[in-house]
Amino acid sequence: MARKKNSSGEITGPRVRAAALRLFARYGYAAVSMRQIAAEVGVQASALYRYTPDKQSLLFDLMQAHLAELLDSYAALPGTDDPVAALEQFTRFHIRFHTARSDAVFIAYMELRNLEPANFARIEAMRRQYEAHLQAILERGQAAGVFAVPDAKLATYALIAMLTGVNTWYREGGRLSLARVEDIYWNMVRQAVGV
Amino acid sequence: MARKKNSSGEITGPRVRAAALRLFARYGYAAVSMRQIAAEVGVQASALYRYTPDKQSLLFDLMQAHLAELLDSYAALPGTDDPVAALEQFTRFHIRFHTARSDAVFIAYMELRNLEPANFARIEAMRRQYEAHLQAILERGQAAGVFAVPDAKLATYALIAMLTGVNTWYREGGRLSLARVEDIYWNMVRQAVGV
């Protein structure tokens, strides 16, 4: 930290991304202008172009960072050979991770169509990578005879949709604690795969 | 049919709505211009205003018509006292209805935030009405002791999310027939509620 200079240079970048995340989630990428983002940060629109080459890159970077964190966080979990334990770990991790980042999750699902083709392909590859973790767990349980799933691929889609759906209604401080929500969903997941 | 005149007046309205449905689903409401919709129909943008007062009404009408058809179609199903039979009927109906209307479903979920508050409230009320049907089935099964669901409200959200998720991957002519998809999902639903 030898060089200090004006410290705002090191703080404005993150503030731009945070403002864009919030506004894109609330109003949608196409409906949000660079002027709005700038106003949220407290600068003029032209100043944003110090931190992103254009609006599209801003969207892509947000989605890419979100999915990278998802993959890294999941990879950091302790492994387990027991398919039931692994499925419970996945279920609880997914709910906790996603409810804590509702804006990024919303954007990552809703703004896919606003990505340029090359960016879309990269994001989709990361999403498939995450889904493959769940599918692998289901296939291990199938092979071990502890899960009753007629189709591991469909069960993967079904469970991911069900778990991500928590974000559409869960609010901190609501009727149920997150721990209780996790318990209830884990119970449904377990029954759904026939354990 | 006494009056004939130029018949295009009776056909352009539906074509405008069909074009808007397709384009909104593909690119998003905010990203689609009235000029694009007009080009799809083969008229000038100003001609659209014979069929809708403005762009917002076009979006609202599409969503309203979709949800009205959903509620009407569900109401037209034969009733049943058996909660298990009712849940199976709901599951198969939901998958069939939604996969057959993927554009409208996509819009009804993704464009909620682009509705003006009054329009949003009306659409949300219709969605809640549909969800209430499923919740009532779950509560009946709970009371009869045939379902093991710790929370009927959460189970409703979980099952709707799971079933609507079919739309994200199902394509006609793919690996599985729709009947097979219905079977697989009904199996997961049944197990999830503990039957």
Next chain:
DNA sequence: GTCTATACCGCGATAGAC
């Protein structure tokens, strides 16, 4: 690193001819 000023474009919507 942020500003002002601006280029250039496309937006939703309306007026009025035919």
Next chain:
DNA sequence: GTCTATCGCGGTATAGAC
């Protein structure tokens, strides 16, 4: 019922001063 023409606005992005 569709057209052409147009209004007024706000969009992304850049140039160049400070």
